[in-house]
Amino acid sequence: MLWQRSLGKFELTVIADRAYRSDGGQMFGVVPKRLWGAQVPSDELNRITMGMNSLLVRTGGQTVLIETGAGNKLNPKQMDIWAVDPRRDYLERLAAAGFPADTIDMVINTHLHFDHCGWNTVRDEEGRIQPAFPRARYYVQRGEWERARAQHERDRISYLDENYTPLVESGRMTLLEGDRELLPGIRVRVQCGHTRWMQVVEVRSEGECACYISDLMPTRWHLQPTWVTAFDLYPLETIANKHHLLEAAVRERWLMVFTHDPELPWAEVEQGEHGKFRLRTA
Secondary structure, X not given: OEEEEEEOOEEEEEEEOOOEEEEHHHHHOOOOHHHHOOOOOOOOOOEEEEOOEEEEEEOOOOEEEEOOOOOOOOOHHHHHHOOOOOOOOHHHHHHHOOOOHHHOOEEEOOOOEHHHHHHHEEEOOOOOXXXXXXXXXXXXXXXXXXXXXHOOOOOHHHEOHHHOHXXXXXXXXXXXXXXXXXXXXEEEEEOOOOOOOOEEEEEEEOOEEEEEOXXXXXXXXXXOOOOOOOOOOOXXXXXXXXXXXXXXXXXXXXXXXXXXXXXXXEEOEEEOHHHOEEEOOO
């Protein structure tokens, strides 16, 4: 499915890679199922459906792709564990929407878990790993890449070396060290929580702002600051940073872009009764 809208002088498009399923208990951490289950349907294995939403930004002079889904390099066991939809037509759908791979100028990964950077690279006919976007420069935080390389037992299942290391070794991926404006109106900010060096992406044009908040708030169901996933390595930092970003989003009417929501890729937020955050209704 394709979602499009303008943001100032920029054009925004969301294209999803495909769906997968994740255990509901993992996605909502300490939140009891009687609470999250009232909002989110789950299957007989307690799994909920998740999307993998990429945000494309046309600035006028540059085309920027934020996140690249799960890619086509997962093995059968990985596909089964995550119940990943077997479709592998992401690049074709990008092209059909007006974004052929060779027109992408910049790729931003918020972090390097397999479901956020899988289409960074592809295998050619001889089995060699090649950039999926031949003219693009890729960006991620250096600390995130170092964490991926460490292959810690806590989260090594989430990292697939072929998605990023060939890009670093060839000089195609820039390793950032902190917040940076990559283009006028496009800035990355480190927001510890899900990983230590995850970055969110702020897109600003003519007084409007969209925030790709990534796994700090993966779906609209994670709108409340204390609804934190069990995957988060730093849950207290997640809560603090969600408060900070959501308060700014309400005050300045940001468009929040949800990386894993299977139905609603973006929305504005407001504070309702007792200060609870909710989707803006008007």
